[in-house]
Amino acid sequence: MIEAPAFGMASVWATHARFAPDKIAAICGTRQLTWAEFDRGTARVANALIRLGIEHDEPVALVMTNSLEMLEVMFGIVRAGACMVPISGLLTGAQIATMMADSGAKTVFVSSSNRALIEGANLPAGIRRIAIGFEAEGWEAGEALLAAAPDTDPAVRIQPDDRFNIIYSSGTTGLPKGIVQSHGARTHFAWSNALELGMTRESVTLVTTALYSNGTMFMVLPPLLLGATIVIMEQFSPSGALALIEQHRVTHAFMVPTQCIVTLDDAALGRHDLSSLKALLSAGSSLRPDTREAVIERMTPNVYELYGFSEGFATMRKPGDNPARPTAVGRPVLGFDMRIIGQDDREVPRGEPGEIVGRGLGMMAGYHNRPDLDAAILWRDEAGTEYLRSGDIGMIDEEGFLHIVDRKKDMILSGGFNIFPADLEAVIGQHPEVQDVTVIGIPHAKWGETPLALVIPRGTPEAAALLEWANARLAKTQRLAGLEFRAEFPRNALGKVLKRELRATFWEKAE
Known part of the structure; x- marks a missing residue:
């Protein structure tokens, strides 16, 4: 029997480097990485971790700021066969310590701007702290560690059910709720959103939000799968985003509704050529109808709106949909299904509001170490098929479009x-x-x-x-x-x- 090929996007990245080594993979500020450089950089991170004794599936955390180094660390962890645990630098030291302990991560990569935060987090003495962009007593020098590691393919075999990452909500308080996503689910996320958003290997995406956030992956995982180009903003500003779209002929950008609102109010709007935009995706919360119309009129007609939750379900409204009701947030993304259920946990007829439940190829593997939450989020139809509860109230109209009524708890x-x-x-x-x-x-x-x-x-x-x-x-x-x-x-x-x-x-x- 022929042996199955290695699974996962890491093998795809190596292929991009082999056949298009000089193509630009990522840009941040005045610096850029070719696909050959991205391949070597992630390989160094992976090999360094393996040399340190990081085992397959072992959680490795990072508390870093948007940069090319963060991109390489994130996907070097993945390439090592470890489980990436990105943590927000906007949290308190106590919250970070709690998430580190919950995930089981014994190693953390840290940017210079987050050094004081980690030093004040009272992490256990056994935690390995790797400094990226600085040197200090009690820290392992990241640059030296990576420079000493080989830049050859670590040749780690990855299976679809292996853990890709654990994602924590940035607002987590009390007991953390870590969402475990597998390599199979992340690969589905990449190809399904690439298809839905019309991306190709010639696409140029703009990252305006923090790389540790799950929503940011809309502009990261699809282009990494395709061998396209990612432009990373170190920190968002409306004028900066508009200038980058024009400068790099950005084809796909992601902005949350708040970013859309402040961009519409910025004096720089109208001074830059945005004609390269083939898709401006908004997600995170629903666009108000007035904001949506203003974006279409003043920025681009190619507005995509996504509703979803990190546990694994999404709908998308595309420019050509033209639903009869303007509040529609779309139909299920490729590979997903949804239902609306009432208070009695039975499916309600079209046009009636109830809780949105969804399922599909991109579903999470579960909550990390929280079987109680796994049981609570599941809903089963009459055939026993499992769906995930969203906690949102919605309605499916006569055209099959989803409308968000509100958050159940709000x-x-x-x-x-x-x-x-x-x-x-x-x-x-x-x-x-x-x-x-x-x-x-x-x-x-x-x-x-x-x-x-x-x-x-x-x-x-x-x-x-x-x-x-x-x-x-x-x-x-x-x-x-x-x-x-x-x-x-x-x-x-x-x-x-x-x-x-x-x-x-x-x-x-x-x-």
């Missing part, structure tokens, strides 16, 4: 009425002096809870006048109890507003 129950914040946000967001808005439920002595609007304003509107304007356009059961201005909202790595943090202040006071 729904406001006021006086017996269900109030969905997204409905209120869509109305308030239409006001010209509203840049961004989020609606939360706060305690109310009579109704249990009531909606409060928090607004990031344009200019200097009057809160009372804006509240009156909004309530005049809302149903009686939806009317706001108040409206407050904010300079910013707490957000996760993909710009999603952390409503639980906003609610906490009000509910703690009530208690």
